[in-house]
Amino acid sequence: MPRSSFIFTSESVSEGHPDKVADQISDTVVDFMLAKDPEARIACETLVTTQRIFLAGEIRCRGVFDLETHPDTEGWAPGVRDEIEQRVRGTIRNIGYEQDGFHWQTASFENHLHGQSQHIAMGVDESGNKDEGAGDQGIMFGYATDETPDLMPATLYYSHRILERLAQDRHNKVVDFLEPDAKSQVTLAYENEVPVKATALVVSTQHTRALSNDAGQKRLRDYVMTVFEEVLPKGWLPGQDTIYVNPTGLFEIGGPDGDAGLTGRKIIVDTYGGAAPHGGGAFSGKDPTKVDRSAAYISRYLAKNIVAAGLARRATIQLSYAIGVAEPLSILVDTHGTGTVDEARIEAALPKLVRLTPKGIRTHLGLNRPIYQRTAAYGHFGRTPDADGGFSWEKTDLAEALKAALR
Template sequence: MARSEYLFTSESVSEGHPDKVCDRISDEIVDLLYREAKKSGMDASLVRVACETLATTNRIVIAGEIRCSIEPGKVKSKVKSAARKAVKAIGYEQDGFHWKTAKIDVLLHDQSADIAQGVDTGAEKNTEGAGDQGIMFGHACRETPELMPAPIFTAHKILERLAQARKAGEGEAGKLGPDAKSQVTVRYEGGKPAEIVSIVVSTQHLDETLTSADVRRIVEPFVREAAGELPIAESCVWHVNPTGKFVIGGPDGDAGLTGRKIIVDTYGGAAPHGGGAFSGKDPTKVDRSAAYAARYLAKNVVAARLAERCTIQLAYAIGVAEPLSVYVDLHDTGVVDEAALETVLREVMDLTPRGIREHLALTRPIYARTSAYGHFGRKPGRDGGFSWERIDLVPKLKAALGR
C-alpha cells in the first residue's frame, strides 16, 4: 500500500548552471541543423545530431556526430556562433567565462555509417529503426494543473522566476548571477501535497559584499511568488546561500557537461528514469523522443481521468522500429485495466521512431528552450514546441476503452 504521509524533495538547477550551459549549447546545435535543413530544402527527417558539450574556465569543447546540409567548411563557424549566442543569452560576461572571449573547439564529424544503416533502414526495409537500445519512462499525476509532481515543478518555477527577474532587473535581482540551484521539500498528507516545509536556494551574486541574509531578502519574494497555490509552512526551513559567498559561478567555478542533470530534466526522482539524456540529440534517438512520447501518453491517461497517477515504460532495440514492450503502472489509482491500457496505447499512437517523430512533429528547431527548467510540465507552443504536453489523445483513449 502506498504511503500517504511523507516528505519528498526535488532539486532544480538554473540555465546558468555549468551542466545546463552545456545542455543549452548542445540543443542550440540541434536547432541550428534543423533551421539550416529548412533553408537548403533538405528533408528534416534525415538530420542527425549526437552532440556533447564540455565547458570550463573560458573554454567550450563541442564533440559528436552529425548529418546536415551545412557545407563542411562552414560547420565550425556556424556552430561556434550558435554556442556564443547561447552563452550570451544565459548572461555570462565574466572574466572566467565570457560569451565573446571563451575559446571554442568544434570536434563534430559525420555520423557512423554502422549506426546510420540501422536507423535509416531499420531491421526491415522501409522502416526507421531506433537510434539505440534503451528504456524510457513517462509520468503524470494530479499534483499540479500541469500534471507534474509538485516538488520538481516548484523547484523549476523558483529558478525560472529568478532568471526572469535577473534579466529584467527587477528590484535588486540584477545583483544576482546566472548560476543557481533550488531544492524544495513538500509534506504530503493523504497522498497529496500539503505544504512546503524546506526551501534551499543557492544563487551566484555579482556584488561581493552581499551576505546570505542579503541574498535571502532579494530572492524570497520571487520564491514565494513561484510557489503559487502550494502553501509555504510558517515553520518552513530556509537555506539561502548556506555556504556564504557565491561569486565565482558557472563553468569558471565548476566544469559542465551535457546530460548530467537527467533527473532535473524529468520528474525530480518522483518517477523512474531510463538513464538516457535528452539534450544534443535528434528525435531518432529514442532516449529523447520515446521519453517525450511516454510523457505524452501518461499525461493523456491522467487528463482522461483514467487514473490519478500513471507511469509508462517503453523499450527499444537499435535498428528495430516497434517497441519491444509497453508497460503501464497506474499506482492503484486507475479505473481501467492496465493490461488493456497497454494494448490501447499502441493503437492510439504509432510508437515507432518515425511514428513518434511525425505525431509530435519533432523535426523542428524547438529544443533549446527545453534545456532548462524541465522538459515536462511546460506549455505547448504555437510553433510546435513541447508538443508532447498536449492532451489531444483524451477522446481516443476514452473511446477505445469504452469510457
C-alpha cells in the same frame, strides 16, 4: 503498501548552471542542423569550463557536413563552422555570461564534431521494406500526476518556478545582484497523497561582489524570501530554521568557471525530479530519431493523456527498444493503484492510437523541427505547447480518443 502521507524533495538548476549551459549549447547545435536538414542525425556533447567551450560527437546533415563534397574542410560546408560558433556564443550571451572566468565573446571554442558511423546509419535508416529503426537500445519512461495543473510532481514544479522567477528578475533588471548560476530544492509534506505544505526550501544563487558582506547576504535572503512567498501557495512557507539561502556563504565564482559542465548530467531535473523512474539516456544534444529523447517524449505524452482523460490520478509508462528495430519491445502502464481502467487494456489501446516506432513518434509529435534549445532549461516536461510545435508532447489531444477506445 504505498504510503499516503510522506515527505518528498526535488531539486532544479538554473539556465546558468554549468551542466545546463552545456545542455543548451548541445541543443543549439541540434536546432541549427534540423533547420538545415529535418532528417539530420546529431549526437552533440558539450564541455564547458573556465573560458573554454568544447564540442564533440557525430553528425550527418545535408548542406552542413559531407565528407565527399567537402574533403578539404573535413566535411564541413563553407562558413558552417563559423556559423555554429556564433550560434553557440549567442546562446551563452542570452544566458548572461559576461564574467572574467566565462565570457560569451572571449572564451575559446573548439568544434570536434565528425561524421556518423556508417554501421549505425545502416541499422537505423529506412530503406526498401525496412522501417526506420531505433537509434539505440534502451528503456524510456513517462509520468504524469494530478498534483499540479501541468500534471507534474509538485516538488519539481515549484523548484523550477523559483529559479525561473530569479532568471526573469535578472534578465528584466528587477534586481542587479544576481548572476546566472543557481540551484533550488523544495521539500513538501504530502497528506493522503496530496501536497499540503513545504517543510524545507533551499536556494543557492551566484551573486555579484556587492553582496559579499553581511548586509548583502541579508538583502539576498530578503529578496529570495519574497520569491518563495510569491511562487508557493499561500500558507506553505516553512519555519525560518528550514529555509536556506546560500547556506555555504558567498557564491561569487560560479558557472563553468566554478565547476565544469557536461551535457546530460541533470537528467532528473530534466524529467520528474525523482518522482518517477528515468531511462538510461539523456535528452539534450540528440536529434529525434534517438529514442532516448523521442520515446521519452511520447511516454510523457501518453501518461499525461491517461491522467487528463480521467483514467488515473497518476500514471507511469515504460517503453523499450533495440537498436535498428522499429517497434518497441515492450509497453508497460502503471497507474499506481489510482486507475479506473485495467492497465492491460490501456497497454493494448495505446499502440492503436499512436504508432510507437521512431518514425511514428516523430510524425505524431512533429519532432523534426528546431524546437529543442528551449527544452534544455527548467525541464522538458510540464511546459506549455508552442505554436511552432515546441513541447507538442505536452498536449492532451489524445484524451478523448483514449476514453473512447476504452469504453
